[in-house]
Amino acid sequence: MEIEAITDAGMxxxxxxxSHAWVAPAGGSKPLFGxxxxxxxxxxxxxxxxxxxxxTSAVARGEIELYRREGKPIPLGWGIDDGGQPTTDAxxxxxxxxxAFGGHKGSALSAMIELIAGPLIGDFTSVESQAWDNGAGAxxxxxxxxxxxxxxxxxxxxxxxxxxxxxxxxxxxxxxGRLPSQRxxxxxxxxxxxxxxxxxxxxxxxxxxxE
Numbered sequence: 001m002e003i004e005a006i007t008d009a010g011m012x013x014x015x016x017x018x019s020h021a022w023v024a025p026a027g028g029s030k031p032l033f034g035x036x037x038x039x040x041x042x043x044x045x046x047x048x049x050x051x052x053x054x055x056t057s058a059v060a061r062g063e064i065e066l067y068r069r070e071g072k073p074i075p076l077g078w079g080i081d082d083g084g085q086p087t088t089d090a091x092x093x094x095x096x097x098x099x100a101f102g103g104h105k106g107s108a109l110s111a112m113i114e115l116i117a118g119p120l121i122g123d124f125t126s127v128e129s130q131a132w133d134n135g136a137g138a139x140x141x142x143x144x145x146x147x148x149x150x151x152x153x154x155x156x157x158x159x160x161x162x163x164x165x166x167x168x169x170x171x172x173x174x175x176x177g178r179l180p181s182q183r184x185x186x187x188x189x190x191x192x193x194x195x196x197x198x199x200x201x202x203x204x205x206x207x208x209x210x211e
Contacts, residue, residue: 074088
């Protein structure tokens with residue numbers, strides 16, 4: 001993951017990108033935005049960095065696809081059908097539109113990502129990526145905006161001192177629940193030690209790709 005590579009170098013990082021037009025804007029019924037993920041990383045001396053990443057859609061598209069494969073209903077609020085109506089049918093959402101998280105707030109963040117990781121860097125918006133795909137069903141064709149902030153440039157020799165001031169915040173966050181990146185690192189360590197378990201349907205799909 002590029003964010004962790006950047007934090008490993010002692011830098012603060014932000015990254016975002018559009019995708020295909022799968023998400024309706026707040027109040028809308030037709031796809032316009034991508035899932036438009038956003039990631040952030042903060043280096044921490046002697047321990048794993050503080051990292052989070054999330055889609056600006058209510059849920060990642062892959063999560064809805066897993067529900068579809070398993071024939072399970074999705075929660076209301078994840079998406080709408082092609083008529084713009086709320087639905088718990090995963091397949092109907094995949095052919096209709098996903099929804100942004102947090103209503104207008106998530107929708108506005110998604111629009112921002114469309115702009116700063118699309119036209120600002122001379123690359124596709126999600127609608128343009130979808131048009132380029134032309135029904136092929138391929139992966140989104142997009143750019144990515146990565147912003148790297150060097151604490152040394154801001155703080156000079158005082159960088160370690162000021163970065164350390166973030167630690168009480170992380171401690172308080174952990175005491176009030178958990179850090180966003182905590183479960184990621186625990187799962188990674190567990191997988192490295194114990195391996196992973198795949199559902200039969202996913203295992204068969206992976207085998208089919210090898211044929």
